[in-house]
Amino acid sequence: MARPRTPLLSRERIVAAALRLIDDEGLDALSTRRLATELSVSGPSLYNHFATKDDLLDAVVDSVIGEVDLSMFGAAAGDAGAAGTAGGAGGTGIAWPQALRDWARSYRAALAAHPNIVPVLAQGPGRRPNALRLADAVFGHLVESGWPRGQATRIGALMRYFVTGSALASFAAGFPADAEVYDAADYPHLGEAHRLAGHRGTVDEGAFETGLEALLDGLALRYARLAERP
């Protein structure tokens, strides 16, 4: 059998299987041969749908970013004309702190569902449409809310730093559950660290929420200063 009348593969099927493999067994487990076996075809078949393995990875990454909710930015971007002043958010969109909060939570949730691919995704948008759409929506909303363009760029960057960092790996699970590791002579304050892994979910979520609210508070201070000194 060489070419079937109806194609065995599609980009969508390949991307879905690749993401499953990465989620279940890590980025290193994704090999073209292994993936092909999973899809019941031979290795080189994949090259009819993607030029290289990197191209395939790009598609996987963009499918993950496509899950991030951007609807909180939509309304403000659409109307409001020249909002442009720091007095308040333009148009009918929700205020920027709440929009950033909602977006950051959705962003983190989408990435944390696939931590093994975050190192690839963190390299930046490149030419991936969903990643560019995300950057466009955040930057546009901030500018229309009255942030100067340079500041808006920095906020987009620092939010990505924080979200990708929080999705890359669990903080709690990074500490071995074996109490023997934490010799009191070497690490006097880590006597309870072996219990962290057991509270993985709450520790990581608590740290993310604390950091997010601290960031938003700190940014609100700076936003208030924009109005004072125009």
Next chain:
Amino acid sequence: MARPRTPLLSRERIVAAALRLIDDEGLDALSTRRLATELSVSGPSLYNHFATKDDLLDAVVDSVIGEVDLSMFGAAAGDAGAAGTAGGAGGTGIAWPQALRDWARSYRAALAAHPNIVPVLAQGPGRRPNALRLADAVFGHLVESGWPRGQATRIGALMRYFVTGSALASFAAGFPADAEVYDAADYPHLGEAHRLAGHRGTVDEGAFETGLEALLDGLALRYARLAERP
């Protein structure tokens, strides 16, 4: 020639060569054979010094973390007895916001010098001594400055999120310098994004500093609330 009278390799030489290879050509370029060639030995020779490639990577990672300055935590940790209240930092150590600021900058500088290995390092301390020492110093300083243990854990986590995220990749360089990428119909606010890569250093550093100060401001608000409601 089989075994020379004086060993050709040492763990230190192997780690240094591996880090150079990772810095220059990326994590994927580090293969045991390639590394061995760089060191003028045959591939299997490395297995006399490291059990597996993962063990070698662990040593590389810990050598990078060893570059992070922890001296700002030293003084407060050493004395102060039972500081324990939110009124002020215990002992002669500098106050926690300045200590966190200095540490975060050193942490980021050490990691940003070797971005290709950050995904490995971000998995957590594991059993690596320098990584555990770092976690111990930060947590100890925060607790002795009056932060409740749960909050101190979260702050350690969220600072790592932010620093690793900022060192993982350049935000600015993630946007292609080719203006053709940013079609105004698709991305109405990214008309200037092709100029980001040219200002890589200032954009990334500005975003890091803005985020760091915002985080510290937000945390200071919470610290003040600790004293109000004991």
Next chain:
DNA sequence: ACCTGAACACCGTTCAAGT
């Protein structure tokens, strides 16, 4: 157009053999 097997230059790791 889309799949196949064979082939090329690579991998990490094991192991018997050398000194």
Next chain:
DNA sequence: ACCTGAACACCGTTCAAGT
């Protein structure tokens, strides 16, 4: 103890061959 070459089961990718 520390290095070697040979070997095993893998890689990503190319290519001629099939329908």
